[in-house]
Amino acid sequence: MTRRxxxxxxxxxxxxxxxxxxxxxxxxxxxxxxxxxxxRRNVSSFAQQDWQDHFASLGVGCLLxxxxxxxxxxxxxxxxxxxxxxSSVPMSEELTKRGHTEVVRKSxxxxxxxxxxxxxxxxxxxxxxxxxxxxxxxxxxxxxxxWPAYLVHGTHDTRKIGxxxxxxxxxxYNQHVEELYELxxxxxxxxxx
Numbered sequence: 132m133t134r135r136x137x138x139x140x141x142x143x144x145x146x147x148x149x150x151x152x153x154x155x156x157x158x159x160x161x162x163x164x165x166x167x168x169x170x171r172r173n174v175s176s177f178a179q180q181d182w183q184d185h186f187a188s189l190g191v192g193c194l195l196x197x198x199x200x201x202x203x204x205x206x207x208x209x210x211x212x213x214x215x216x217x218s219s220v221p222m223s224e225e226l227t228k229r230g231h232t233e234v235v236r237k238s239x240x241x242x243x244x245x246x247x248x249x250x251x252x253x254x255x256x257x258x259x260x261x262x263x264x265x266x267x268x269x270x271x272x273x274x275x276x277x278w279p280a281y282l283v284h285g286t287h288d289t290r291k292i293g294x295x296x297x298x299x300x301x302x303x304y305n306q307h308v309e310e311l312y313e314l315x316x317x318x319x320x321x322x323x324x
Contacts, residue, residue, distance in 0.1 A: 179215065182206040185322050192319040194234070194283065196220075196301045198227055199324075201293050203283070203301060205311055212314060219291040219302035226299045227323075232276040234283075234319040237312060238262075241273040246280050249298050271305045272312040276321055283321070284308060
């Protein structure tokens with residue numbers, strides 16, 4: 132036996148278990164994965180809901196922010212208009228406010244001033260960011276609620292949508308908040324659950 136043959140024999144012996152493992156991980160005669168395992172999707176987040184389950188009347192419209200499913204539902208006062216959007220929600224239960232409120236003000240390209248508690252948690256935050264700045268966490272539109280410092284707003288940071296990522300507000304993709312902004316009137320009922 133030559134030295135070269137011995138080295139090749141050792142190399143193939145060492146790689147054989149890895150090759151067997153790799154081959155057994157991908158069986159040839161197995162059916163596609165879709166038919167092997169029942170597919171379970173998180174459809175609850177985007178299941179249509181009835182406004183009657185959350186509000187006594189439609190009024191000029193109703194907005195439901197579901198913290199658990201990270202979805203925002205909007206029903207128009209006309210009884211026909213319905214929209215459903217993915218959202219960002221507060222980072223912790225401590226920052227989460229629940230209950231009934233309403234939209235009291237709307238703003239295009241809002242400026243952002245961090246609250247005292249935000250600056251306490253992160254002293255590096257700027258004192259203010261003007262509207263239109265890509266670093267502005269309020270995005271292109273904001274709807275202010277009767278609760279101070281709680282808003283429904285857009286975001287330039289699309290990674291936040293679908294996550295616990297806010298300091299209390301409900302965030303939407305900018306294109307969604309722009310659509311919703313046109314539908315929502317001052318006095319729209321809001322509920323966070």
